[in-house]
Amino acid sequence: MTRAWNFSAGPAALPEEVLHQAQEELLDWHGAGCSVMEMSHRGKEFMSILAQAEADLRELMGIPEHYKVLFLQGGATQQFAQIPLNLLAGRSADYIVTGSWSKKAFKEAQRVVANAGTVRCAASTEESGFTRLPTAEEIKLDPFAAYLHVCTNETIHGVEIPAERIADTGVPLVADMSSHILSRPVPVEKFGLIYAGAQKNIGPSGVTLVIIHRDLLGMAPLTVPTLMDYAVMAENGSMLNTPPTFSIYIAGLVFQWLKRQGGLAGMAAINAVKAEMLYDCIDGSDGFYTNPVAADCRSRMNVPFTLADARLDAVFLDEAKAAGLLGLKGHKSVGGMRASLYNAVSVEAVRVLIEFMNDFAKSNG
Numbered sequence: 246m247t248r249a250w251n252f253s254a255g256p257a258a259l260p261e262e263v264l265h266q267a268q269e270e271l272l273d274w275h276g277a278g279c280s281v282m283e284m285s286h287r288g289k290e291f292m293s294i295l296a297q298a299e300a301d302l303r304e305l306m307g308i309p310e311h312y313k314v315l316f317l318q319g320g321a322t323q324q325f326a327q328i329p330l331n332l333l334a335g336r337s338a339d340y341i342v343t344g345s346w347s348k349k350a351f352k353e354a355q356r357v358v359a360n361a362g363t364v365r366c367a368a369s370t371e372e373s374g375f376t377r378l379p380t381a382e383e384i385k386l387d388p389f390a391a392y393l394h395v396c397t398n399e400t401i402h403g404v405e406i407p408a409e410r411i412a413d414t415g416v417p418l419v420a421d422m423s424s425h426i427l428s429r430p431v432p433v434e435k436f437g438l439i440y441a442g443a444q445k446n447i448g449p450s451g452v453t454l455v456i457i458h459r460d461l462l463g464m465a466p467l468t469v470p471t472l473m474d475y476a477v478m479a480e481n482g483s484m485l486n487t488p489p490t491f492s493i494y495i496a497g498l499v500f501q502w503l504k505r506q507g508g509l510a511g512m513a514a515i516n517a518v519k520a521e522m523l524y525d526c527i528d529g530s531d532g533f534y535t536n537p538v539a540a541d542c543r544s545r546m547n548v549p550f551t552l553a554d555a556r557l558d559a560v561f562l563d564e565a566k567a568a569g570l571l572g573l574k575g576h577k578s579v580g581g582m583r584a585s586l587y588n589a590v591s592v593e594a595v596r597v598l599i600e601f602m603n604d605f606a607k608s609n610g
Contacts, residue, residue, distance in 0.1 A: 250594040253572025254400055254547060256444040258530040258589040261498070263498045281494040286487050293489075295483070298497030305503055307458060313479040315378050315455040316493050321346075321423045323354035324453065328394070328438065331475050333358060336391040339367035339392050339416075341384065343406075344375045344399025345578060346421060351394070365576055366458045367393065375541040383466035392417040392437060398425035398544055400445070401576040403536070403583070405544035411435055417461060425546045426454070427503060428588055429513035437461050443492060445546075446587050451492035503588065506609040512588050519595045519610070520545035526599045533606040551581035557609055558582070568601050 251258040274281050277290050284290050299314050308314060319327075328350075329338060340351040340509070354364040367386050368379035386393065397420050398405045405425060411418070417437025426441040433439065438457045444450035455475065462476040471477050471485065478485055506512055524543060527534040527550050536543065536550045552558060561582065563575050575581040583600060 247569070249569040249571045251571050252584040252586070252590065252594075254445070254576070254583060254585045255281065255442070256450050257446075257572075257585060257587050259495070260499065260502045261531060263495065263502050267495060284490070285476060286484065286490050291490055291494075294494050294497055295488075297499060298493055299568070301309070301497065301504065302454075305427065305500060305509055305561065306431055306433055306456075311459050312433065313409075313457050313459060313462065313475075315457065315475065315490055316483040316496075317453045317455055318451070318489055320450070320453055321421055321440055322349070322353075324421070324440045324485075325350040326357045327358055327473050327475075328356045328392075328440075329362070329364065330393050330469045330473055332360040332438070332461060333364075334391060334464045334466070335362050336389070337363045337365060339365055339387055339390045339393045340367040341367050341393070341395050342371060343396060343404050344402040345576075346399055346401065346423070346509055347394070347396035348394065350421060353393075355384070360513055362391070370404075374537065375399065375404060376537045377522060377602045378404065378406060378542045386414055386416075388415055390416045391597035392419045394419045394421075394423065396421040398422065398546055400424040400547050400585075401540050401579060401583075402543050403544040403547045403549040405546070407542065408432065424587075425544070427499075427509060427512065428516050428546055429497060430509045441447070443496060443573070446499075446584070446589075448496035449492050451489040452496060454496075454544070455554075482496055485509065492545050506588075515592065516545045516586065517591065519592055520548065522592075522595050522599060523548050523586065526602055528605055530602070531610075533610050534602065546587060547583060547585050549575055549579060549583045551575075554609075555580075564605065565601060568597075569597055570601060582591045 271280055276392055277284060307512040317425045342348045342351055358364055368378050368384040393414055393416050418435060420436055421439045424445045438461060441454045443452045447454060447513060457475055462479055465474045516564060527536050533553050534550045562574055573581045573582050593599055
């Protein structure tokens, strides 16, 4: 069997080493006599898997002890509501809107704040087509806000906040890192809460990662459902109910794989090379391909691009699929193409994509 080159935005490519290990352990995990999918979530076997996954994640990201690590369900989209339910506490919160996902988070927060506080848009780049970050002059922050929410990498529009632009604003910083978590070192202590859906750089869909400062626990009113209360989930080690055991197991294997790649610093170097290769191809195509994002905030994970002649889109996708290149269709809200270069996408995969793009441009330019 020949595996294709997978550039899907999510669920996305997983490291082949991880898939092979999961295959070998599928029927009998380390002599347990059953699969991880079949074992009790409260048995010593799975408890060891969960503990090791958390320990490896803490090592990879440098997560201090005063942060809790939660393995939850519901996806990052559920966090759009869960965050204000837990953190607003009758106050106001600020949202910076830089793409589809931060816009969705802002709108969902507006839905759940009735009689519990307010949310305000501190800045938006929607009028610019979400192709840049707001300037300092455009951002109007409330110094007394309960928190400031940002999406540090917009999966659909391909806008990423560089690490050096993450500043202390004096209020807890809440970040959706779903599409670039574990792709580079993160200054965890600059954030009050970090959250991420798994299905891009962590593992298969089904588990959602929340990293939260202990000072933000215990703020949810009694009207918040028990399963939505961060403090309750932290007290129960993410095990108030049955967690997504197999997804956590695979995530743990991915964490170990990342350590073998040199950790997040090692992955950051590889990811920089991949992104530079693809952007150079796009920028050097004499306009056949175009990326609309400002150069200072182009994502290293999600690279949207358009063809000069949109009538060629379907041909491009058909020929790409025939060449074993999958997941290149852009999101329906923006059209065009998108290549997602997550950790499991190799330099060789990007090289194959670039060769195809160059050949396609020569044949159709």
